[in-house]
Amino acid sequence: MHSDSNHEARAATLLYLLRERAAQLAGKTAYTFLEDGEEIGESITYAQFADRVLALAVSLRGQLVAGDRVLLLYPACIDYMVAFFACSCAGIVAVPVFPPRGGKRNLRLEAIARDCKPRAALLSSRKLLHVDAAMAASPELAQLQVICTDSVPAAAAGWVGPDINSDTLAFLQYTSGSTGLPKGVMVSHGNVLHNEHMIGACFESDSDTTTVTWLPIYHDMGLIGNMLQSFWLGGHCVFMAPVAFLQRPIRWLRAITRFGARVSGGPNFSYDLCVDRIAAVDRQQLDLSSWEVAFNGAEPIRHATLERFAATFAPHGFSKRAFHPCYGMAESTLIASGGDAKEQPTYKWVDKTQLTQRRIVETQPGIGQALVSSGRTAPGQLMRIVDPATQLPCQPGTVGEIWLAGPHIARGYWERPQINTEIFNAHVIGSNEGPFLRTGDLGFLDREHLYIAGRSKDVIIVRGANHYPQDIEASVEVADPALNPAGVAAFGVIDDGIEQVIVVAEVGRSALRRLDSKLLVSRIRQQVLEQRDVVVDVVVLIRPGTLPKSSSGKVQRGRCRTLYLADQLDRVSKDDQTAPAAVADA
Amino acid sequence: MDGPFDGAAAGSALQPIASQAAIERWLVTQVALAANEDPDEIDITLPFSAYALDSAAAAELTAGLEDWLGLSLPPTLIWDYPSIKQLARYLKQSEEG
Numbered sequence: 001m002h003s004d005s006n007h008e009a010r011a012a013t014l015l016y017l018l019r020e021r022a023a024q025l026a027g028k029t030a031y032t033f034l035e036d037g038e039e040i041g042e043s044i045t046y047a048q049f050a051d052r053v054l055a056l057a058v059s060l061r062g063q064l065v066a067g068d069r070v071l072l073l074y075p076a077c078i079d080y081m082v083a084f085f086a087c088s089c090a091g092i093v094a095v096p097v098f099p100p101r102g103g104k105r106n107l108r109l110e111a112i113a114r115d116c117k118p119r120a121a122l123l124s125s126r127k128l129l130h131v132d133a134a135m136a137a138s139p140e141l142a143q144l145q146v147i148c149t150d151s152v153p154a155a156a157a158g159w160v161g162p163d164i165n166s167d168t169l170a171f172l173q174y175t176s177g178s179t180g181l182p183k184g185v186m187v188s189h190g191n192v193l194h195n196e197h198m199i200g201a202c203f204e205s206d207s208d209t210t211t212v213t214w215l216p217i218y219h220d221m222g223l224i225g226n227m228l229q230s231f232w233l234g235g236h237c238v239f240m241a242p243v244a245f246l247q248r249p250i251r252w253l254r255a256i257t258r259f260g261a262r263v264s265g266g267p268n269f270s271y272d273l274c275v276d277r278i279a280a281v282d283r284q285q286l287d288l289s290s291w292e293v294a295f296n297g298a299e300p301i302r303h304a305t306l307e308r309f310a311a312t313f314a315p316h317g318f319s320k321r322a323f324h325p326c327y328g329m330a331e332s333t334l335i336a337s338g339g340d341a342k343e344q345p346t347y348k349w350v351d352k353t354q355l356t357q358r359r360i361v362e363t364q365p366g367i368g369q370a371l372v373s374s375g376r377t378a379p380g381q382l383m384r385i386v387d388p389a390t391q392l393p394c395q396p397g398t399v400g401e402i403w404l405a406g407p408h409i410a411r412g413y414w415e416r417p418q419i420n421t422e423i424f425n426a427h428v429i430g431s432n433e434g435p436f437l438r439t440g441d442l443g444f445l446d447r448e449h450l451y452i453a454g455r456s457k458d459v460i461i462v463r464g465a466n467h468y469p470q471d472i473e474a475s476v477e478v479a480d481p482a483l484n485p486a487g488v489a490a491f492g493v494i495d496d497g498i499e500q501v502i503v504v505a506e507v508g509r510s511a512l513r514r515l516d517s518k519l520l521v522s523r524i525r526q527q528v529l530e531q532r533d534v535v536v537d538v539v540v541l542i543r544p545g546t547l548p549k550s551s552s553g554k555v556q557r558g559r560c561r562t563l564y565l566a567d568q569l570d571r572v573s574k575d576d577q578t579a580p581a582a583v584a585d586a
Numbered sequence: 587m588d589g590p591f592d593g594a595a596a597g598s599a600l601q602p603i604a605s606q607a608a609i610e611r612w613l614v615t616q617v618a619l620a621a622n623e624d625p626d627e628i629d630i631t632l633p634f635s636a637y638a639l640d641s642a643a644a645a646e647l648t649a650g651l652e653d654w655l656g657l658s659l660p661p662t663l664i665w666d667y668p669s670i671k672q673l674a675r676y677l678k679q680s681e682e683g
Contacts, residue, residue: 247646522636522637525637526635526638533640534640577622578622
């Protein structure tokens with residue numbers, strides 16, 4: 001199949017890809033959706049898929065103008081993929097979003113709509129979500145044209161399609177930035193196709209590859225790494241909703257067994273979930289010998305997780321060689337580095353304290369911190385480790401910021417010209433290489449293997465999802481009048497790869513006397529969970545006026561974190577959800 | 587495998603019908619475990635989010651309920667019945683269903 005790879009790299013657009021696959025693989029199943037992660041709910045062949053896409057594309061062109069943004073409001077289903085392809089093939093900019101749930105306002109959806117000013121929202125009445133309340137809740141959403149994509153007349157034969165090319169914007173990936181100010185990565189047809197080629201090369205996949213996925217299909221790993229990758233390969237992709245996996249993790253591994261999947265994966269926590277929640281008796285029915293690529297990305301990869309999973313499932317056909325640690329981001333479309341095919345993951349043991357100072361000091365295996373390599377740089381990409389302050393290249397083995405260049409790097413965020421110049425147009429001093437993307441992640445290269453060593457950007461990652469301190473702080477500030485709204489700090493603390501969310505909040509002076517700290521802590525947790533969908537692990541209430549701030553009054557998160565770790569905050573109470581016994585004391 | 591939501595192994599036709607009070611007690615125990623709280627402190631009218639049950643923990647809870655009650659439940663059930671009291675009432679009605 002690799003003789004096709006040059007040809008595929010030249011395929012300029014998703015429309016071209018769609019037509020090629022429909023012609024070459026008409027009767028082959030492209031997608032199978034598993035209802036509740038178990039029963040086959042719907043499946044579709046390449047030819048049927050192309051027909052539905054083209055029919056919808058014609059219809060959309062009749063109602064919308066090239067370059068219009070369109071929100072996709074579907075749960076996990078084949079209709080969603082049809083809509084995604086139809087938009088991008090019609091020169092319309094798809095904006096996949098996490099579907100709203102419950103009858104509540106969805107702050108993120110509103111912020112995305114404010115940012116990209118969509119013309120319409122697509123949905124299916126067969127797969128209706130609780131969209132009405134969420135849409136009615138804000139002016140930006142209420143004025144959208146809602147287009148139901150259930151029944152579309154068959155496409156007129158001989159539709160030529162709009163004038164799109166590899167530089168045409170295909171979709172916006174909203175994974176960056178806080179909920180208040182989300183940033184939409186502009187991904188072109190060329191970006192996607194180049195990155196699909198890179199993923200296929202990293203995984204050594206071909207059209208015989210079957211993929212199984214439970215990942216959210218709205219962005220990066222799920223959409224690009226699984227749904228589009230499989231289509232690009234000409235393979236078969238079996239998918240289920242993420243909650244079906246969370247309800248019963250065995251569904252993931254059972255699907256791999258049933259369909260003989262070669263490629264499947266998820267963030268680090270999902271491997272731990274399988275070990276913790278699948279009963280030994282249920283493991284007996286599994287056969288994971290077809291699983292050659294178990295990718296692991298989106299959050300720090302833990303040595304202990306890989307070892308535990310491999311040990312637990314080796315008797316059921318799983319090989320440690322299947323592990324493919326990966327690294328990437330929306331700004332690079334998806335993949336930036338991937339583990340060696342057919343090799344076991346590479347580890348490095350380093351001194352923990354030196355690592356926090358950005359120095360790599362190797363220790364004996366088993367002592368200190370185990371780092372898992374995220375693999376080699378993806379083919380066709382330029383990767384440099386650069387000092388973020390001086391913009392000079394770092395020596396090999398030294399920690400610096402990871403910079404990336406290549407045809408898969410997006411050209412920038414939607415309507416953010418200043419940030420784009422800063423982030424997407426960086427140059428290494430002393431060379432004429434560039435422009436580079438500044439990833440904001442810290443790492444080092446050791447014998448061509450990339451190791452992630454931290455982040456220079458202020459993001460907290462929980463279960464593979466990004467959370468921004470300013471979002472959490474905004475929720476805490478309005479959680480209860482007993483709090484001082486100008487006295488909140490949120491940050492993450494990583495211990496052996498597991499990230500905890502910490503909130504430190506000043507109690508207001510007048511509330512101090514009659515304080516019910518337990519109730520206050522509960523209100524804080526509830527507010528953050530409902531608005532940001534993330535659990536706060538530790539809540540520390542502190543005395544008024546004691547949160548570290550700069551001379552201009554800005555909260556100093558870093559300093560606060562240092563004080564927290566040294567247990568030097570002026571505490572009123574500390575509530576640690578993760579401690580063996582609930583603690584609430586002064 | 588011993589997560590906080592281990593229910594009894596799924597039985598068959600011999601499954602006893604649980605009373606609403608028993609369902610509430612079961613939920614109180616599980617939520618207390620997940621939230622690291624004393625069961626006596628759990629308020630059954632408060633939303634699950636007050637006890638920091640996120641979507642992963644909520645999905646796991648529904649799996650335990652399925653096993654115990656012999657019902658088939660969507661993993662998103664808690665979004666529609668967001669307190670112990672409301673959920674127990676719904677489940678009792680489903681049992682009688």
